[in-house]
Amino acid sequence: MRDPMQPPGGGPGAPRAAAPSHSGLQVVITSPTRNLAVIDNHVVPLGGSIRNGTLGSVSDSVAVVRKNGDREVLLMHPNVDKTPARRERP
Numbered sequence: 229m230r231d232p233m234q235p236p237g238g239g240p241g242a243p244r245a246a247a248p249s250h251s252g253l254q255v256v257i258t259s260p261t262r263n264l265a266v267i268d269n270h271v272v273p274l275g276g277s278i279r280n281g282t283l284g285s286v287s288d289s290v291a292v293v294r295k296n297g298d299r300e301v302l303l304m305h306p307n308v309d310k311t312p313a314r315r316e317r318p
Contacts, residue, residue, distance in 0.1 A: 252267065252268065252302055252303075252306065253267055253290075254266040254267065254304075258288070263286050265291040274286060279293050279300065280295055281296075284299065288304075290303055
């Protein structure tokens with residue numbers, strides 16, 4: 229029986245495609261009891277070590293890594309420019 233969740237052409241014995249290579253901020257999870265981020269394929273809790281620094285803060289789509297007195301801001305979608313919407317006057 230064929231597994232309906234298996235991608236096309238991916239039966240037993242079929243060569244597996246390489247996993248996509250991700251780097252940077254991939255996921256942010258925030259809750260009242262837990263804050264963490266997935267950075268460079270690693271799950272990092274707030275205060276955890278990553279990129280020779282420490283995960284200092286997270287928000288909806290941003291993680292800040294602090295190292296040597298500097299901070300590196302990682303964006304979930306770094307190529308998206310956000311601009312505030314303008315109201316049209318009636």
